[in-house]
Amino acid sequence: MTLLAAEKVNVVYEPARGTRIWSVRDVDLDLKQGEFVGLVGESGCGKSTLGFALTRMLRAPARLENGVISFGGVDVASLTGEALRRQRRKGFAIVLQSGMNALNPVRNVELHFSDILRAHAGPGEHYSDAAVRRRGAELLGKVSLEASVLKKFPHELSGGMRQRVSIALVLSLEPKMIVFDEPTTALDVIVQKAVMQTIQELQRDQGFTAILISHDLGVVLESTNRVMVMYAGRIVEDQPSKELVRGLHHPYTEALLGCYADPRAEEIHLEGIPGTPPDLSKPLPGCAYAPRCPLAQEICWKVVPPLAPLGSGTAACHVRAPSAKVPGAQAAAAKAGAGRVATK
Amino acid sequence: MRQPNGQSAPGKAASVPPLVVTDVSKIYTVRGRGRGKFIAADHVSFTIPPASAIGLVGASGSGKSTLAKMITGSERPTSGSIKFGDVAVERLSAGGLRRYHSRVQMVFQDPYAALNPLHTVAYHITRPLQNFLGMSASRASERVHELLETVGLTPAAQYAGKLPHQLSGGQRQRVVIARALACDPELMVADEPVSMLDVSLRAGVLRLLADLRAKRGLSLLYITHDLLGARVITDEILVLHKGRVVEKGPTKHVLQHPKHEYTTQLLDAIATPFATDGAATTH
Numbered sequence: 001m002t003l004l005a006a007e008k009v010n011v012v013y014e015p016a017r018g019t020r021i022w023s024v025r026d027v028d029l030d031l032k033q034g035e036f037v038g039l040v041g042e043s044g045c046g047k048s049t050l051g052f053a054l055t056r057m058l059r060a061p062a063r064l065e066n067g068v069i070s071f072g073g074v075d076v077a078s079l080t081g082e083a084l085r086r087q088r089r090k091g092f093a094i095v096l097q098s099g100m101n102a103l104n105p106v107r108n109v110e111l112h113f114s115d116i117l118r119a120h121a122g123p124g125e126h127y128s129d130a131a132v133r134r135r136g137a138e139l140l141g142k143v144s145l146e147a148s149v150l151k152k153f154p155h156e157l158s159g160g161m162r163q164r165v166s167i168a169l170v171l172s173l174e175p176k177m178i179v180f181d182e183p184t185t186a187l188d189v190i191v192q193k194a195v196m197q198t199i200q201e202l203q204r205d206q207g208f209t210a211i212l213i214s215h216d217l218g219v220v221l222e223s224t225n226r227v228m229v230m231y232a233g234r235i236v237e238d239q240p241s242k243e244l245v246r247g248l249h250h251p252y253t254e255a256l257l258g259c260y261a262d263p264r265a266e267e268i269h270l271e272g273i274p275g276t277p278p279d280l281s282k283p284l285p286g287c288a289y290a291p292r293c294p295l296a297q298e299i300c301w302k303v304v305p306p307l308a309p310l311g312s313g314t315a316a317c318h319v320r321a322p323s324a325k326v327p328g329a330q331a332a333a334a335k336a337g338a339g340r341v342a343t344k
Numbered sequence: 345m346r347q348p349n350g351q352s353a354p355g356k357a358a359s360v361p362p363l364v365v366t367d368v369s370k371i372y373t374v375r376g377r378g379r380g381k382f383i384a385a386d387h388v389s390f391t392i393p394p395a396s397a398i399g400l401v402g403a404s405g406s407g408k409s410t411l412a413k414m415i416t417g418s419e420r421p422t423s424g425s426i427k428f429g430d431v432a433v434e435r436l437s438a439g440g441l442r443r444y445h446s447r448v449q450m451v452f453q454d455p456y457a458a459l460n461p462l463h464t465v466a467y468h469i470t471r472p473l474q475n476f477l478g479m480s481a482s483r484a485s486e487r488v489h490e491l492l493e494t495v496g497l498t499p500a501a502q503y504a505g506k507l508p509h510q511l512s513g514g515q516r517q518r519v520v521i522a523r524a525l526a527c528d529p530e531l532m533v534a535d536e537p538v539s540m541l542d543v544s545l546r547a548g549v550l551r552l553l554a555d556l557r558a559k560r561g562l563s564l565l566y567i568t569h570d571l572l573g574a575r576v577i578t579d580e581i582l583v584l585h586k587g588r589v590v591e592k593g594p595t596k597h598v599l600q601h602p603k604h605e606y607t608t609q610l611l612d613a614i615a616t617p618f619a620t621d622g623a624a625t626t627h
Binding site for chain 2: 042043044159188189190191192193215216217218255256259260261262263264268270271272273274276
């Protein structure tokens, strides 16, 4: 069952002075109930902005320019005020990048719970202090923290614990969809692994839909069942996670995969991606990746490639996934020799 | 990458002395609630032979950065000695420390915090040139261009006048590296130089560090919790856990045959899609 269907989502940053940046470009999404989806890409590709747009968290100068975001049948893109606020209870929620900055340093964990539970209490629902403590302890238990954490202030907790508290707070409103925005980026590798395991277990047990935003393809592939690769504001590939490590893909996805290796291997080749992402304040007539792409053909500089079938998913590449709707794409793909891997 | 005026010829390796850390401990006294002693380094000994790269690996709180601070002279050990050639680092006076800093430089973790937002790229790199090498302004500005080219920021003229916010994280980290190279150091201490960078940019910075080491013959102490980075640029690694060295040896050997439980844990934390033979098939 489709939980979230987004069509032609566009986000722009319009500062009072300075250049207008078109950060998310014509993104279409279709997420099913209970799916765990990863959103990966380099810094500045618009992945966090898209996450904020989907949870209606954008603040000026960012603006959702147009697009429909249908969440459980309701178009949340046009909601405002109280109607939007109601969606945050049993609707959608976001876990922010660094748990340390998301918590109030002068309030203990229990007060965070009482704030959120009381602010979003349903009609006729009342949370006594004892009820807040009971619910808080129960939620902390779900993220493997002890009830004694309720009395602690953020500075008394380690980075991993703070991130777990943020997750517990988000769970308190029983959301159907949670966006995790780089939940483990600031953490140590071993703590990162443990927090990701907790997120995976919660997702499996509670059955919410999850979107994991990360620049670390390794973390995403390990925990999600579907991965979307974003580049310059567009989704350029959408594949089942377990398919991504084999077969042919969008050249950008292949370049991202080339940034990883096992440190135990006999020989190691790290590729990296030469060049830099494009300037999103300028119009991009063709494929945004063309200047960095080893397979780029003439058509790539002129026509924006649509998502077309590739393997078990879709990709936006004239060479790897020529779309029947784009005249000349098939010929360009044939000319590139169906793109025998140029990565190595 | 061309060599600036042959000033740092590969033959320099011969003149770089070894850094010898002997039985170093650092104990911090914690005041206030929960007071007591915190042992950040516990009888650590190791040597960085001339022109070699040593990795210092461990989780947060294992004492990696404390060791780096003691080696660069910004913290003094509670006991033990650190010798760079004839220099006893733990006993340096202010003036001695200043001379020492022209030989030992540090690359910091966070390129977003290591540069002054109000100063241009050129200014950052000019400071060590004038302060340590006593160069004239015009000679320094020439050298800035050479250094920018060395770290791959070309065309240099385009980058010299930029302010930090006009650069990406990877470019900023290159500026930080250029600044560290400016006074032609013999030892570079890099504290997690790539952890704040996107995975796609890491390979580029790692390759730059490896190149510089090979061409300039400087020694490198590379501090990280990223085993892949350590594998790419270091010859030997030391695994640190709770202030103690729990394992050391040639990097490849330690990673392929980990002995200590903690090393295994670090290896297990690597995302599985790229683990073991999975990595081989994608390349």
